[in-house]
Amino acid sequence: MYKVFVNDVPIILSTEKNIGKQYRTIPLKEVKFKKLINRISDGELLYVNLYHKNEEKLERFLLKKLPVVEAGGGLVFNKKKEILFIKRNGKWDLPKGKIEKGETHQQAAIRETEEETGVKNLQVRTFITKTYHVFKRNDKFRLKVTYWYEMYTDFTGDLMPEAKEGIKKATWKNFEKSQRALTQSYENIKLLFPKEYLTTHPNDRVS
DSSP, rough: HHHHHHHHTTEEEESSSSTTTEEEEEEEEGGGGHHHHHHHHTTOOOEEEESSOOOOHHHHHHHHHSSSEEEEEEEEEEEEEEEEEEEEEEEOOOEEEEOTTOOOOOHHHHHHHHHHHOOOOEEEEEEEEEEEEEEEETTTTEEEEEEEEEEEEOOOOOOOOOOOGGGEEEEEEEEHHHHHHHHHHHHHHHTOOOOGGGGTTTOOOOO
16 A cells, blocks of 8 residues: 655555545546646545555556655654654654765665754664655646655754755654654654654643
């Protein structure tokens, strides 16, 4: 199963015809993908399941339909088990950015994380997953595929948010603050976190 986010609304691509009563299931061969994206962007559709019995064809279909931009990003922990967040466009996010020519996904994830936050001494622990979201540039839809890595650092210096990228804050958050931050984050970012991070106390407020 894949989730492709359009304005935080997921298009599901799955091998199951029925994934829930609310979902409209469309066979992959019948999909007019750009028209579908426009309808979701306009708020006309919220629950869509694109179906094909062969899972390998799901991602292949996706990568053919829109120009692809590849990026790398990091879910970074420090020795206090705090997580490194950035704030951009009024939402809490994780550092990530476009892969440059000649870079591996992992190299890009490290470089972008360092550039966007000022953190140093990053060690990659493991690959987490890929996320997919649709964005618009120069009036054309594009698909961003981000490769996410769990990282660790013993860095204790000052963080420096990259202002030219619109980043207002770069900060470490403990478990409770991470939970609250995720209530003002993006749906594809939430996919990177264990379920316990996504349940907050009703009295918690985002700081």
